[in-house]
Amino acid sequence: MKKVCVFGAGAVGGHIAARLAQAGVDVSVIARGAHLKAMQTSGLRLIAGTEDVTVPVRASDTPADLGPQDLVISTLKAQALGGVAAQMAPLLHDTTPVVYAVNGVPWWYFHGRVPDAATRLPRLDPDGALWRHVGPARVLGCVIRSPNELVEPGVIRSMTATNRFLVGELDGTLSPRLLDAVSVMKAGLPGAEATSDIRADIWNKLLVNLPTSLLSSLTTSTTKELIEDDGVRDLYVRICQETCAIAARHGYPLPLDLNEQFGYVGKNAHRPSMLQDLLAGRPLELDAQLLAMQDLARQAEVPTPTIDIAVTLLAQRARSSFQASLR
Ligand SMILES: NC(=O)C1=CN([C@@H]2O[C@H](COP(=O)(O)OP(=O)(O)OC[C@H]3O[C@@H](n4cnc5c(N)ncnc54)[C@H](OP(=O)(O)O)[C@@H]3O)[C@@H](O)[C@H]2O)C=CC1
Numbered sequence: 001m002k003k004v005c006v007f008g009a010g011a012v013g014g015h016i017a018a019r020l021a022q023a024g025v026d027v028s029v030i031a032r033g034a035h036l037k038a039m040q041t042s043g044l045r046l047i048a049g050t051e052d053v054t055v056p057v058r059a060s061d062t063p064a065d066l067g068p069q070d071l072v073i074s075t076l077k078a079q080a081l082g083g084v085a086a087q088m089a090p091l092l093h094d095t096t097p098v099v100y101a102v103n104g105v106p107w108w109y110f111h112g113r114v115p116d117a118a119t120r121l122p123r124l125d126p127d128g129a130l131w132r133h134v135g136p137a138r139v140l141g142c143v144i145r146s147p148n149e150l151v152e153p154g155v156i157r158s159m160t161a162t163n164r165f166l167v168g169e170l171d172g173t174l175s176p177r178l179l180d181a182v183s184v185m186k187a188g189l190p191g192a193e194a195t196s197d198i199r200a201d202i203w204n205k206l207l208v209n210l211p212t213s214l215l216s217s218l219t220t221s222t223t224k225e226l227i228e229d230d231g232v233r234d235l236y237v238r239i240c241q242e243t244c245a246i247a248a249r250h251g252y253p254l255p256l257d258l259n260e261q262f263g264y265v266g267k268n269a270h271r272p273s274m275l276q277d278l279l280a281g282r283p284l285e286l287d288a289q290l291l292a293m294q295d296l297a298r299q300a301e302v303p304t305p306t307i308d309i310a311v312t313l314l315a316q317r318a319r320s321s322f323q324a325s326l327r
């Protein structure tokens with residue numbers, strides 16, 4: 001049986017690990033702190049609608065305890081990826097693929113696209129640790145469409161019945177290792193799918209993340225509340241339009257279907273992961289979700305006045321709430 005390790009099994013990774021364990025997949029998790037202790041002592045609990053399941057799961061904070069894997073699924077926040085890149089070594093044999101399930105512009109985005117010197121995004125891999133210790137050859141990109149919250153250590157609440165995980169090779173091929181990874185994931189996650197254009201899926205997800213991360217975090221509102229107010233909805237639309245303009249200049253003209261957008265975000269009273277982090281006094285995924293998008297806008301000379309104001313305000317809010325959490 002294939003061995004799968006979920007690295008950074010918090011809200012999303014906990015959901016993935018619980019579903020895989022439920023389906024009988026040989027899955028283990030890397031986590032830390034009180035959440036790790038709770039999983040080791042009482043198992044991993046997933047609450048999804050009326051369903052409430054607890055599964056035993058092998059959990060550690062030390063990759064060497066778990067050994068080489070057939071598949072690693074990273075569900076860390078973007079800003080944590082570089083710091084653990086070197087620690088992944090014990091989980092990797094020569095060909096182990098690593099699925100990077102993460103929001104925002106990914107560190108590997110330009111790999112294979114433009115001449116080598118310009119392929120790295122220093123903001124997302126400041127000292128090159130990801131490039132050096134993992135490298136783009138192992139990477140399968142993954143877009144998450146699955147809202148979840150870690151409600152207490154060891155306990156994940158899933159906010160919706162439809163959970164999609166779009167997984168793709170960076171060069172778009174439907175390779176045997178991609179189909180293998182998706183079939184392992186599908187055992188517990190019927191919404192896992194192989195995609196032949198992971199970058200298009202990333203842009204589509206950015207189109208949801210830019211307005212929801214910015215506006216929910218600034219207003220402390222759930223995604224559903226955001227679109228109930230005319231003024232906030234107007235800002236939401238402007239942020240979407242600016243995001244579409246950036247995407248188009250980078251080769252991805254996105255159709256802006258506001259009915260579809262509002263249908264997706266309005267369905268759940270979900271606190272986006274960025275708002276969850278803000279309320280908990282944790283660092284935000286500002287670089288990957290927001291500042292990298294401003295970089296791409298500047299590169300393509302696309303004006304983003306609404307995004308810029310919202311990012312400035314949110315960055316300040318993040319600084320002050322992080323400071324408050326230290327007091
Ligand atoms: N939550 C959601 O609904 C959604 C999230 N996403 C995206 O998915 C990704 C993951 O988000 P989410 O699941 O919310 O994040 P979480 O913070 O809930 O999960 C990440 C986990 O990794 C742990 N971790 C961090 N560093 C280490 C380390 N060195 N060793 C062991 N464990 C570590 C964290 O522990 P600690 O808390 O101690 O730092 C945390 O439990 C993000 O990119 C997010 O934007 C996408 C769609 C929906």
Ligand SMILES: CC(C)(CO)C(=O)C(=O)O
Pocket residue numbers: 103144145146147148208209212223270271272273274
């Ligand atoms: C779009 C949203 C809000 C839920 O899928 C998300 O990606 C997040 O919580 O970070």
